[in-house]
Amino acid sequence: MKILFYRYGSICEPDIIHSFQELGNEVTEITVEIYNKSFTPAEGVSLLTDILFSHNYDFVFSINFYPFISEVCNIFKLRYICWTVDSPVAELYSPAIYNEWNRIFLFDRDQYNTFYPYNPNCIFHLPLASDPKRWASVISSATPADVSRFSGNISFVGSLYTEKCDYNKLSALPDYLRGYLSSIMLAQSKVYGYYFLEELLPVSALNDLSAFCENECSFEEKTIENSRSSVTRFFLEPIISAMERIHTMELLGSHFPVDLYTGSDTTGLPVHNGGTVKTLTEMPLIFHYSKINLNITSKSIRSGLPLRIFDILGCGGFLLTNYQSELAEYFTPGYDLVCYSSDEELLEKVEYYLSHEKERNEIALNGLQTVIQYHNYPERLLQMISLAYGITKG
Numbered sequence: 001m002k003i004l005f006y007r008y009g010s011i012c013e014p015d016i017i018h019s020f021q022e023l024g025n026e027v028t029e030i031t032v033e034i035y036n037k038s039f040t041p042a043e044g045v046s047l048l049t050d051i052l053f054s055h056n057y058d059f060v061f062s063i064n065f066y067p068f069i070s071e072v073c074n075i076f077k078l079r080y081i082c083w084t085v086d087s088p089v090a091e092l093y094s095p096a097i098y099n100e101w102n103r104i105f106l107f108d109r110d111q112y113n114t115f116y117p118y119n120p121n122c123i124f125h126l127p128l129a130s131d132p133k134r135w136a137s138v139i140s141s142a143t144p145a146d147v148s149r150f151s152g153n154i155s156f157v158g159s160l161y162t163e164k165c166d167y168n169k170l171s172a173l174p175d176y177l178r179g180y181l182s183s184i185m186l187a188q189s190k191v192y193g194y195y196f197l198e199e200l201l202p203v204s205a206l207n208d209l210s211a212f213c214e215n216e217c218s219f220e221e222k223t224i225e226n227s228r229s230s231v232t233r234f235f236l237e238p239i240i241s242a243m244e245r246i247h248t249m250e251l252l253g254s255h256f257p258v259d260l261y262t263g264s265d266t267t268g269l270p271v272h273n274g275g276t277v278k279t280l281t282e283m284p285l286i287f288h289y290s291k292i293n294l295n296i297t298s299k300s301i302r303s304g305l306p307l308r309i310f311d312i313l314g315c316g317g318f319l320l321t322n323y324q325s326e327l328a329e330y331f332t333p334g335y336d337l338v339c340y341s342s343d344e345e346l347l348e349k350v351e352y353y354l355s356h357e358k359e360r361n362e363i364a365l366n367g368l369q370t371v372i373q374y375h376n377y378p379e380r381l382l383q384m385i386s387l388a389y390g391i392t393k394g
Helices: 013-022 041-054 067-076 109-118 132-140 144-150 175-189 203-216 227-253 283-289 307-314 343-354 357-374 377-388
Strands: 002-006 026-030 059-063 079-083 102-106 123-125 152-157 258-261 290-295 319-322 338-340
Touching: 002 013, 002 041, 013 026, 013 059, 013 132, 013 377, 026 041, 041 067, 059 067, 067 079, 067 102, 079 377, 102 109, 102 377, 109 123, 123 377, 132 283, 132 307, 132 357, 144 283, 152 283, 152 343, 175 203, 175 227, 203 227, 227 258, 227 343, 258 283, 283 290, 283 307, 290 307, 290 343, 290 357, 307 319, 307 357, 319 343, 338 343
Parallel strands: 002 026, 002 059, 059 079, 079 102, 102 123, 152 258, 152 290, 290 319, 319 338
Antiparallel strands: none
């Protein structure tokens, strides 16, 4: 098949391109957005239209959903296949989601349940994957200095979300509303596997928040989800993620040595800030050589498994992750990885696995083998194409 791949620079794009090619497909790349972040949808329409008039493709592919690609493909009656790796994805709120030539794959089942009703024949649930072969190549090339630099007891790679909280910009919120929101967000931050924030958001609070949100964020002209869901996903969930990550760093750092690799401000936290690392060449070494890799799923990913889980396991790393409701569908807790659902359980499991190397290594190996067998990109892309062309049903 001939595939036109629109790229923006996602970590998983090279793996997917290689896997498409490994399956015998021909891939042409559009890379303009990687180098020009001011590239506009209007420019994209013009570029894509010119390419499609000049060349024939079986489908256009992208990571995450691009309304302008959807609209152009709908005109050309050409399948547009996309796969989300983020949640929320603001572009899914576009009316372009209704287009019949879409084949939208969503990694989070809650995200899927939200959008599936609007285009039932064209929206699918598909978990993410990893590329253990590439990670193994990076790991085998590590120098002794690399191994020394990236070996540690407990490691976490990622943002603290403090710089991603639009909610913090809404300084005009009434005191009563800020206090109420803080209380329900704190409660949600302590619960794994069940999401109740929207249920606790009254209409009065929603009205106040919506007024502020209109000035802080511009959504597509038409939304297909109610405003309660939009407000929680785009404004409240990032601050919950920040609260949870800061608390977890404080908790673990006060008991154990923790290496935090981040560009976020860590002032006052009892951790070692290793700074930002190169995603494709340094991050795999952290995953492989750390005794415990911590995953703290963003609260905006309500049920699914983030890419981080697959990549840690794909690097042969030992993973300790918060509980997610989809976890047991793809991995066996206690065999492939270890999960926690409370502060007490987190501390207990960190202490236990730091001192039980044999069990830790066995679990890391099991997780790697599970990813190699079931959650590699070629396997997942075959599932995707089969669903996109109606060979199998979602």
